[in-house]
Amino acid sequence: MKTLAFETPLQELYEKIAQLKQLSHEGDVDLSREIERIEARADTLKKTIYTDLTPAQIVQISRHPNRPDSSSLFRLILENFIELHGDRAFRDDPSIVAGVGFLKKHRVMVIGHQKGHDTKENIYRNFGMPHPEGYRKALRLMKMAEKFSMPIVTFIDTPGAFPGLGAEERGQAEAIARNLREMAGLTVPVITVVIGEGGSGGALGIGVSNKVYMMEYAVYSVISPEGCASILFHDAAKSDITSKSLKITAPDIVALGVADDVIKEPMGGAHYDWEAAAASIKKVVLKDLNAYKKITNVKKIQEERYLKFRKMGQFSE
Amino acid sequence: MSIVDWFAKKEKRRHSSKKLNIPGDLWVKCLGCTEVLFLKDLEANLKVCPRCNYHFRVSPEERLKFLFDPDSFEETNAGIGPVDFLTFTDTEAYADRIKRAQKKSGVKDAVRTGRVLLKGKSVNVAIMDFGFMGGSMGSVVGEKITRLIEAGVENKHPVIIFTASGGARMQEGILSLMQMAKTSAALNRLAEVSVPYISVVCDPTTGGTSASFAMLGDVNLTEPGTLISFAGPRVIEQTIRQKLPKGFQRAEFLLEHGMVDRVVPRNEMRQLLFDVVMLLDPHGAEI
Numbered sequence: 001m002k003t004l005a006f007e008t009p010l011q012e013l014y015e016k017i018a019q020l021k022q023l024s025h026e027g028d029v030d031l032s033r034e035i036e037r038i039e040a041r042a043d044t045l046k047k048t049i050y051t052d053l054t055p056a057q058i059v060q061i062s063r064h065p066n067r068p069d070s071s072s073l074f075r076l077i078l079e080n081f082i083e084l085h086g087d088r089a090f091r092d093d094p095s096i097v098a099g100v101g102f103l104k105k106h107r108v109m110v111i112g113h114q115k116g117h118d119t120k121e122n123i124y125r126n127f128g129m130p131h132p133e134g135y136r137k138a139l140r141l142m143k144m145a146e147k148f149s150m151p152i153v154t155f156i157d158t159p160g161a162f163p164g165l166g167a168e169e170r171g172q173a174e175a176i177a178r179n180l181r182e183m184a185g186l187t188v189p190v191i192t193v194v195i196g197e198g199g200s201g202g203a204l205g206i207g208v209s210n211k212v213y214m215m216e217y218a219v220y221s222v223i224s225p226e227g228c229a230s231i232l233f234h235d236a237a238k239s240d241i242t243s244k245s246l247k248i249t250a251p252d253i254v255a256l257g258v259a260d261d262v263i264k265e266p267m268g269g270a271h272y273d274w275e276a277a278a279a280s281i282k283k284v285v286l287k288d289l290n291a292y293k294k295i296t297n298v299k300k301i302q303e304e305r306y307l308k309f310r311k312m313g314q315f316s317e
Numbered sequence: 318m319s320i321v322d323w324f325a326k327k328e329k330r331r332h333s334s335k336k337l338n339i340p341g342d343l344w345v346k347c348l349g350c351t352e353v354l355f356l357k358d359l360e361a362n363l364k365v366c367p368r369c370n371y372h373f374r375v376s377p378e379e380r381l382k383f384l385f386d387p388d389s390f391e392e393t394n395a396g397i398g399p400v401d402f403l404t405f406t407d408t409e410a411y412a413d414r415i416k417r418a419q420k421k422s423g424v425k426d427a428v429r430t431g432r433v434l435l436k437g438k439s440v441n442v443a444i445m446d447f448g449f450m451g452g453s454m455g456s457v458v459g460e461k462i463t464r465l466i467e468a469g470v471e472n473k474h475p476v477i478i479f480t481a482s483g484g485a486r487m488q489e490g491i492l493s494l495m496q497m498a499k500t501s502a503a504l505n506r507l508a509e510v511s512v513p514y515i516s517v518v519c520d521p522t523t524g525g526t527s528a529s530f531a532m533l534g535d536v537n538l539t540e541p542g543t544l545i546s547f548a549g550p551r552v553i554e555q556t557i558r559q560k561l562p563k564g565f566q567r568a569e570f571l572l573e574h575g576m577v578d579r580v581v582p583r584n585e586m587r588q589l590l591f592d593v594v595m596l597l598d599p600h601g602a603e604i
Contacts, residue, residue: 161528161547161548162556163547163548163552163553163556164548164553164556164557165553165557165561165565167547167548168546168547168548168553168565168566169574170574171532171574171575171576172528172547172548173527173528173531173532173545173546173547173576174532174576176497176528176529176547177497177501177527177528177529177530177531177532177533178532178533180497180498180501180502180528180529181501181502181504181505181508181533182505184498184501184502184505185502185505185509200485200494200525201485201494201497201524201525201528201529201547204494204495204497204498205528207498208498208501208502220491221490221491221494222485222487222489222490222491222493222494222525223485223487228487231487232407232408232487233407233408241407242407245403245405245406245407246403246405246487246490246491247403247490247491248490248491252491253491256490256491256492258491258492258495305502306502306506309495309498309499309502310463310499310502310503312456312459312492312495312496312498312499313455313456313457313459313460313492313495313496313499314400314402314456314489314492315397315398315399315400315456315457315460316397316398316399316400317396317397317398
């Protein structure tokens with residue numbers, strides 16, 4: 001597993017534990033007490049490291065290559081997940097995965113940005129940066145969900161919509177804009193979880209929702225801290241400053257009224273325990289699905305979503 | 318001095334010699350063809366170069382003057398101003414940037430909104446100001462645009478928005494991003510009551526503004542040569558590591574790729590806007 005710089009001391013302890021276990025396995029020395037002692041030390045260290053993270057460190061965790069991806073989470077929280085493909089106009093965009101399944105007794109449509117865990121997979125998934133056809137696939141399936149009265153669950157995890165030639169030619173701006181407008185009018189409830197990186201318009205393109213949740217170590221931002229630093233300071237390396245000033249961590253996003261709540265992650269982050277992370281997400285989403293099941297008036301659902309975003313913004317008058 | 322340096326120096330001299338010493342503000346050099354133009358003539362020609370058809374960027378006030386009935390603009394929500402709620406500081410505090418931009422422009426933020434007459438027909442209009450912090454969209458721009466669209470939902474008069482914006486205003490963090498959703502959601506309501514929305518995409522319109530209301534017109538119009546993009550040309554060049562083709566992301570390119578309905582020369586804009594609005598508006602038989 002890839003180790004983040006601030007996790008190195010912890011990783012060293014884990015390696016030591018592994019060595020000792022190997023030793024006691026090979027020889028007949030009993031090292032169990034030593035192992036236990038170091039394991040306890042590792043736990044304390046993990047707690048210390050993870051209770052005092054800087055925003056820049058949280059950004060790193062949000063992008064950790066071993067963080068659970070949308071597709072894996074769908075398979076962990078749903079029964080009978082069936083993936084659906086394509087925008088019916090140009091191609092299937094592997095940067096967005098979507099499909100239908102049962103979450104307990106609820107029929108749901110799920111849609112999420114899809115990153116990879118290694119270089120090969122990341123190239124195939126375009127590092128989770130969708131083209132316009134990704135947003136159009138998402139919209140096609142949201143409209144389908146509306147047709148069959150299925151709540152929609154979306155997972156946000158993208159550095160942003162892809163900035164490239166083909167994306168511009170095929171109307172990246174139009175595709176995102178249309179999603180924002182159409183999502184606002186959906187007659188079914190939409191629940192969004194930012195599971196990793198919430199990168200700008202590319203994230204919002206599937207995020208105009210009734211409920212928005214932040215995973216504990218997820219971030220949500222108008223621009224990447226690096227992008228912001230390179231514009232304002234002409235130096236992308238100043239991203240430790242901008243990651244603070246942009247207010248992008250889960251508690252910030254809740255405080256600014258953009259997200260409803262934070263979903264706790266397993267100690268050390270979701271990448272240490274995918275099942276536990278999935279279980280926490282499932283619990284929160286299920287609670288909402290049960291609540292929305294009781295709302296039969298679709299106007300209420302539209303109104304709730306409209307007012308949620310209508311309120312956003314701070315100005316003097 | 319190597320020969321390369323010599324050439325570089327010569328090249329530099331060639332460029333700098335292009336700069337003309339123009340007295341006062343009577344004359345301007347065309348940014349398209351470098352022709353020197355008498356300002357009065359240029360203004361009479363709606364700030365379009367008579368020689369090369371280059372469309373100069375214009376202020377909201379000039380646009381009102383060029384396109385709408387004289388003295389018919391009734392401004393709304395002019396009192397809404399920006400707040401530095403993140404106490405955002407980069408090389409300069411956001412609060413100071415706001416003050417400087419307000420002092421320079423005499424307005425509170427990057428958009429003006431209100432009711433105006435177009436050949437006698439009442440319309441709701443918003444005009445963005447690229448001169449105010451790059452026309453960036455923060456809470457104020459988002460709120461004023463949203464209120465204008467909501468006014469359209471109420472009064473049923475067509476909505477016309479002139480965009481000119483670099484995108485979301487970073488200094489307002491995530492809330493600037495959310496203005497994209499807020500404005501687009503309002504347009505969804507406008508669509509429900511069948512009030513026409515004409516987006517006039519002006520130079521330049523990029524980022525979060527193009528990825529929200531700028532691209533959502535029932536009819537999207539633009540002026541010749543306008544830069545319209547999601548990602549700016551520089552960002553794309555960095556991503557693909559090659560030079561972009563000429564004319565990429567310009568108005569004509571977007572027309573070719575089906576993203577706008579028409580590229581309209583400025584001197585035809587007033588008539589065309591009127592015709593489109595009259596043809597589409599199901600609510601306003603009388604003007």
